[in-house]
Amino acid sequence: MSQPTTSQAKPKILVQLDIDPQPSVFDGVVAVDAGVDHLFRHASVTPESARDLVHGAIFTRGAADLRATAIFIGGSDANRAEAVLKAVKKSFFGPFRVSVLFDPNGANTTAAAAVLAALEGLGGSAEGAKVAVLGGTGPVGSRVARLLAGLGAEVTVGSRDLTKAQATATDLSERVGRTIGAFAMSDLADSIKDASVVVAAGAAGVVLAPRSVLAGLSHLKVLIDLNAVPPLGIEGVEATDRHANHGGVLCWGALGVGGTKMKIHKAALRALFEKNDQVIDAEEALAIGRAL
Amino acid sequence: MSQPTTSQAKPKILVQLDIDPQPSVFDGVVAVDAGVDHLFRHASVTPESARDLVHGAIFTRGAADLRATAIFIGGSDANRAEAVLKAVKKSFFGPFRVSVLFDPNGANTTAAAAVLAALEGLGGSAEGAKVAVLGGTGPVGSRVARLLAGLGAEVTVGSRDLTKAQATATDLSERVGRTIGAFAMSDLADSIKDASVVVAAGAAGVVLAPRSVLAGLSHLKVLIDLNAVPPLGIEGVEATDRHANHGGVLCWGALGVGGTKMKIHKAALRALFEKNDQVIDAEEALAIGRAL
Amino acid sequence: MSQPTTSQAKPKILVQLDIDPQPSVFDGVVAVDAGVDHLFRHASVTPESARDLVHGAIFTRGAADLRATAIFIGGSDANRAEAVLKAVKKSFFGPFRVSVLFDPNGANTTAAAAVLAALEGLGGSAEGAKVAVLGGTGPVGSRVARLLAGLGAEVTVGSRDLTKAQATATDLSERVGRTIGAFAMSDLADSIKDASVVVAAGAAGVVLAPRSVLAGLSHLKVLIDLNAVPPLGIEGVEATDRHANHGGVLCWGALGVGGTKMKIHKAALRALFEKNDQVIDAEEALAIGRAL
Numbered sequence: 001m002s003q004p005t006t007s008q009a010k011p012k013i014l015v016q017l018d019i020d021p022q023p024s025v026f027d028g029v030v031a032v033d034a035g036v037d038h039l040f041r042h043a044s045v046t047p048e049s050a051r052d053l054v055h056g057a058i059f060t061r062g063a064a065d066l067r068a069t070a071i072f073i074g075g076s077d078a079n080r081a082e083a084v085l086k087a088v089k090k091s092f093f094g095p096f097r098v099s100v101l102f103d104p105n106g107a108n109t110t111a112a113a114a115v116l117a118a119l120e121g122l123g124g125s126a127e128g129a130k131v132a133v134l135g136g137t138g139p140v141g142s143r144v145a146r147l148l149a150g151l152g153a154e155v156t157v158g159s160r161d162l163t164k165a166q167a168t169a170t171d172l173s174e175r176v177g178r179t180i181g182a183f184a185m186s187d188l189a190d191s192i193k194d195a196s197v198v199v200a201a202g203a204a205g206v207v208l209a210p211r212s213v214l215a216g217l218s219h220l221k222v223l224i225d226l227n228a229v230p231p232l233g234i235e236g237v238e239a240t241d242r243h244a245n246h247g248g249v250l251c252w253g254a255l256g257v258g259g260t261k262m263k264i265h266k267a268a269l270r271a272l273f274e275k276n277d278q279v280i281d282a283e284e285a286l287a288i289g290r291a292l
Numbered sequence: 293m294s295q296p297t298t299s300q301a302k303p304k305i306l307v308q309l310d311i312d313p314q315p316s317v318f319d320g321v322v323a324v325d326a327g328v329d330h331l332f333r334h335a336s337v338t339p340e341s342a343r344d345l346v347h348g349a350i351f352t353r354g355a356a357d358l359r360a361t362a363i364f365i366g367g368s369d370a371n372r373a374e375a376v377l378k379a380v381k382k383s384f385f386g387p388f389r390v391s392v393l394f395d396p397n398g399a400n401t402t403a404a405a406a407v408l409a410a411l412e413g414l415g416g417s418a419e420g421a422k423v424a425v426l427g428g429t430g431p432v433g434s435r436v437a438r439l440l441a442g443l444g445a446e447v448t449v450g451s452r453d454l455t456k457a458q459a460t461a462t463d464l465s466e467r468v469g470r471t472i473g474a475f476a477m478s479d480l481a482d483s484i485k486d487a488s489v490v491v492a493a494g495a496a497g498v499v500l501a502p503r504s505v506l507a508g509l510s511h512l513k514v515l516i517d518l519n520a521v522p523p524l525g526i527e528g529v530e531a532t533d534r535h536a537n538h539g540g541v542l543c544w545g546a547l548g549v550g551g552t553k554m555k556i557h558k559a560a561l562r563a564l565f566e567k568n569d570q571v572i573d574a575e576e577a578l579a580i581g582r583a584l
Numbered sequence: 585m586s587q588p589t590t591s592q593a594k595p596k597i598l599v600q601l602d603i604d605p606q607p608s609v610f611d612g613v614v615a616v617d618a619g620v621d622h623l624f625r626h627a628s629v630t631p632e633s634a635r636d637l638v639h640g641a642i643f644t645r646g647a648a649d650l651r652a653t654a655i656f657i658g659g660s661d662a663n664r665a666e667a668v669l670k671a672v673k674k675s676f677f678g679p680f681r682v683s684v685l686f687d688p689n690g691a692n693t694t695a696a697a698a699v700l701a702a703l704e705g706l707g708g709s710a711e712g713a714k715v716a717v718l719g720g721t722g723p724v725g726s727r728v729a730r731l732l733a734g735l736g737a738e739v740t741v742g743s744r745d746l747t748k749a750q751a752t753a754t755d756l757s758e759r760v761g762r763t764i765g766a767f768a769m770s771d772l773a774d775s776i777k778d779a780s781v782v783v784a785a786g787a788a789g790v791v792l793a794p795r796s797v798l799a800g801l802s803h804l805k806v807l808i809d810l811n812a813v814p815p816l817g818i819e820g821v822e823a824t825d826r827h828a829n830h831g832g833v834l835c836w837g838a839l840g841v842g843g844t845k846m847k848i849h850k851a852a853l854r855a856l857f858e859k860n861d862q863v864i865d866a867e868e869a870l871a872i873g874r875a876l
Contacts, residue, residue: 011324015317022626022633025599025640029653032595032622033645038324038331039622042314049314056317060554061325069321262644303616307609330616330623334606341606348609352846353617361613 010068011037012273015057017045017084019075019104027074027103030262034269045075047087054091057098070272071100078104078139089279099278101268103285104139106261109268111143112285113260114224114252118148118197119290120243121222121250127152130219132192134158134185134209134233135202137168140226143282144199149176150283156181158191189213197222200233211235220249228254264289302360303329304565307349309337309376311367311396319366319395322554326561337367339379346383349390362564363392370396370431381571391570393560395577396431398553401560403435404577405552406516406544410440410489411582412535413514413542419444422511424484426450426477426501426525427494429460432518435574436491441468442575448473450483481505489514492525503527512541520546556581594652595621596857599641601629601668603659603688611658611687614846618853629659631671638675641682654856655684662688662723673863683862685852687869688723690845693852695727696869697844698808698836702732702781703874704827705806705834711736714803716776718742718769718793718817719786721752724810727866728783733760734867740765742775773797781806784817795819804833812838848873 014036018024023041031039042053057069071088075081081104088100103109115126122129131148135141136157149155149172157172157180159165165182172180183191185208192198196219200208204227214220214236223246227233232253236246242256267288268280278284306328308315315333323331334345349361363380367373373396380392395401407418414421423440427433428449441447441464449464449472451457457474464472475483477500484490488511492500496519506512506528515538519525524545528538534548559580560572570576598620600607607625615623626637641653655672659665665688672684687693699710706713710732717729720741733739733756741756741764743749749766756764767775769792776782780803784792788811798804798820807830811817816837820830826840851872852864862868 013321013324022629022637023624025624025637026644027640028622028624029597029640029644032597038320039624040315040317040320040331040333041624045314053314053317056319056321060318060321305613305616330612332607332609332612332623332625337606345606345609348611348613352610352613 010061010065013038013040013057013069014269014272015040015042015053015069015071017042017050017053017071017073017088019045019077019080019084024074026106027072030265031072031269034266036269045084047083050084050087051091054088058092058096063095066096066098067273067276069098069276070269071098072269073100073102073104075104078107085279085281098276099272099280101272101280103265103268103280106265107139107143108280108282108285109261109265110140110226110257111147111282112264112289113257114140114144114199114201114226115147115151115286116260116289117224117243117252117257118199118222119151121224121252122197125152126197129153129197130195131155131197131199132158132183132195134188134198134200137161137164138201138203141199141201142168142172144201145180146172146176147282147286148197149173149178149180153197154181156183156191156195158183158185158188160185189216193217194219196220197224198234199224199226201226202233203227204229205231207231207233207235209234222250222252224252224257226254226257228258260289263292267292302353302357305330305332305349305361306561306564307332307345307361307363308334309342309345309363309365309380310335311337311369311372311376316366318398319364322557323364323561326558328561337376339375342376342379343383346380350384350388355387358388358390359565359568361390361568363390364561365392365394365396367396370399377571377573390568391564391572393564393572395557395560395572398557399431399435400572400574400577401553401557402432402518402549403439403574404556404581405549406432406436406491406493406518407439407443407578408552408581409516409535409544409549410491410514411443413516413544414489417443418489421445421489422487423447423489423491424450424475424487426480426490426492429453429456430493430495433491433493434460434464436493437472438464438468439574439578440489441470441472445489446473448475448483450475450477450480452477481508485509486511488512489516490526491516491518493518494525495519496521497523498525499523499527500525501527514542514544516544516549518546518549520550552581555584559584594645594649597622597624597641597653598656598853598856599624599626599637599653600656600658601626601634601637601672603629603661603664603668608658610690611656614849615656615853618850620853629668631667634668634671635675638672642676642680647679650680650682651857651860653682653860654853655682656853657684657686657688659688662691669863669865682860683856683864685856685864687849687852687864690849691723691727692864692866692869693845693849694724694810694841695731695866696848696873697841698724698728698783698785698810699731699735699870700844700873701808701827701836701841702783702806703735705808705836706781709736710781713737713781714779715739715781715783716742716767716779718772718782718784721745721748722785722787725783725785726752726756728785729764730756730760731866731870732781733762733764737781738765740767740775742767742769742772744769773800777801778803780804781808782818783808783810785810786817787811788813789815790817791815791819792817793819806834806836808836808841810838810841812842844873847876851876
């Protein structure tokens with residue numbers, strides 16, 4: 001049912017399904033700037049309430065016009081949002097479906113932008129690169145790990161809680177079909193000593209990688225810090241860094257990655273309205289970013 | 293205050309008053325496709341909260357521009373929505389009023405479309421036609437009964453619960469000023485033996501009229517099944533039927549009726565913005581459908 | 585960061601932060617009529633939930649486009665809305681800010697319009713004029729008192745509860761830097777005997793100033809009644825009065841003031857989108873009104 005040839009005239013409607021009590025203003029502004037004509041904003045969406053909303057989206061316009069309706073799933077808790085995504089996909093009915101962008105708290109578009117930075121820092125390929133993701137159990141960190149592993153990198157995820165890191169690593173390994181390692185942040189220096197790429201995706205305002213540890217990394221090529229609130233996650237990386245060369249290491253800060261994230265976010269929204277059968281999750285967001 | 297001659301420029305605002313916790317996406321998409329410029333969507337609306345919302349709609353624009361604002365009342369429970377309609381009408385203040393479309397769960401537009409099908413099947417007039425409405429106590433069935441009785445048909449409503457059918461029949465008879473009969477579904481074959489029109493408006497996925505019963509109806513001319521989820525409500529009628537001739541009986545299925553319903557729904561929304569003093573309930577929806 | 589010279593193309597987004605369970609339809613319609621392209625309506629907003637919403641507004645568009653996003657704060661309780669205003673201002677981050685219109689229940693724009701009427705009635709200046717505000721502890725009355733005191737008038741506020749009137753007078757005096765008096769409504773005749781301007785801003789349907797009291801005011805020049813629901817607040821003033829001369833006294837009623845209020849409200853909304861660093865509270869609303 002993709003790319004029907006008829007009517008182009010229907011206004012573009014984006015149904016924003018947000019799991020939080022207030023729908024995200026951020027996601028709304030980006031949608032407007034990506035050319036959405038009408039934004040239907042829903043808050044406190046649950047897997048249970050998603051079905052009727054999806055049916056309203058798929059059973060109104062004719063087949064040729066379905067691509068002018070799309071769904072955005074967002075909110076601050078990526079796991080709860082993922083349950084809504086699952087319910088949305090289950091509510092589709094054969095050809096009665098609309099395209100979906102899944103980007104809770106910007107996790108997918110941010111991870112995709114971080115991975116683009118890593119690829120740029122590595123000269124284009126992540127194949128075989130040793131990557132350490134600090135704060136790797138969170139929504140962004142786990143997606144960075146998943147995407148880079150999918151590109152052939154040897155990825156490890158670090159957390160203050162080793163058990164948590166191991167659980168995330170196991171989940172991701174199954175998902176990607178490739179082993180992802182785990183380490184405790186208390187064991188940082190030793191755990192990342194061979195890394196060529198270090199990505200910090202931890203909680204705001206916590207220094208994850210101090211200069212003393214970074215100094216000992218002899219293979220280091222790329223540093224990416226996704227925290228914009230001082231103190232930053234990686235000592236020595238500035239929030240505005242974007243392909244900045246600090247002593248031979250290429251660095252990206254949160255704002256440097258953020259510009260790319262916004263471009264991916266808008267391009268993904270525009271892509272929604274090209275055909276009615278897309279689900280844009282992390283991998284698709286990365287593909288959109290690579291095509292920019 | 294209808295059809296003022298001045299300013300046409302004001303954007304069309306539809307205030308969607310939905311009684312459910314999430315405002316209907318379906319009703320929103322249809323509103324956009326009917327040309328509404330700004331949709332103000334309200335969920336969990338109660339008779340108590342309706343007053344302030346109505347006052348906001350009627351006390352902002354000048355008299356000549358009031359017809360560019362309108363109200364849609366919807367939601368899954370027609371009775372609770374009807375209480376909101378009552379509160380909305382009570383909140384108008386002399387010439388300070390805006391037009392209203394009342395269509396909870398599509399009950400009015402669906403019933404109007406079903407009645408149009410019945411009229412078409414009967415050759416244009418329902419006068420004196422014997423009509424049985426199965427599942428006649430629900431929001432759609434009771435409106436089909438009410439509308440056809442209003443057109444001079446001899447209508448009976450059937451329910452699994454005879455007491456409920458009798459209560460609905462009494463209510464409708466008072467409303468229409470014409471006797472409507474009642475029967476128990478357990479007594480179906482005998483109750484509908486003289487019917488020329490049978491309409492099924494019951495719960496989804498329940499066979500209301502098996503082929504064995506239909507075979508015994510010697511006066512049958514028209515079958516209308518409003519259930520789109522298999523098993524369908526009337527054996528032998530397909531969901532996509534639209535004036536389909538099955539052994540001399542003209543048949544309409546849920547999707548066949550649905551196309552007309554969508555046209556009525558959109559035409560009713562457009563009619564809202566022609567003048568500011570309309571209340572479009574079942575009868576007005578039917579009149580709009582007949583004029584299409 | 586005001587008045588950047590680049591991109592004008594971004595659609596105008598107004599983020600409506602309403603403290604009530606249903607966002608105001610009134611404020612929404614006025615926003616649309618003031619040219620807002622997309623209205624993001626939020627209900628039940630609290631100081632706690634405001635921060636994320638503000639961040640979504642300020643961290644999406646680039647500096648040159650920030651003025652195409654703005655915030656409206658409204659709702660039925662001016663004090664609770666003021667707490668949201670405080671939270672909104674606190675959430676701005678250096679140059680990352682958007683303009684804000686604060687107008688809970690129309691209190692600021694109504695007060696500004698009433699003050700414009702008083703100025704017109706006084707021939708252009710309130711300097712030294714003796715003004716009595718009946719119902720002066722409410723959101724509108726206290727703002728009328730505050731604005732007129734700010735223009736040099738000698739203002740007193742009246743309430744049925746003298747303690748409340750005194751508390752309001754003390755608060756306002758500190759805020760304006762000029763003494764504002766207080767009186768009990770039970771002592772009305774004596775308290776307002778020297779007044780040249782009397783403004784009634786009390787509860788709907790209560791006569792605050794009977795004809796018998798008004799007859800004894802030898803210096804009276806202007807009467808302004810902000811109550812539109814009969815019985816009106818000032819005997820002898822009609823709701824539609826607008827610079828009406830009743831026995832040598834210039835009179836304004838609620839609808840007469842209301843027309844000006846709407847103009848100020850719309851002009852304030854348009855002003856929001858001229859630069860990104862404005863906070864339009866009562867004083868700014870008055871300034872906008874004086875420039876009309």
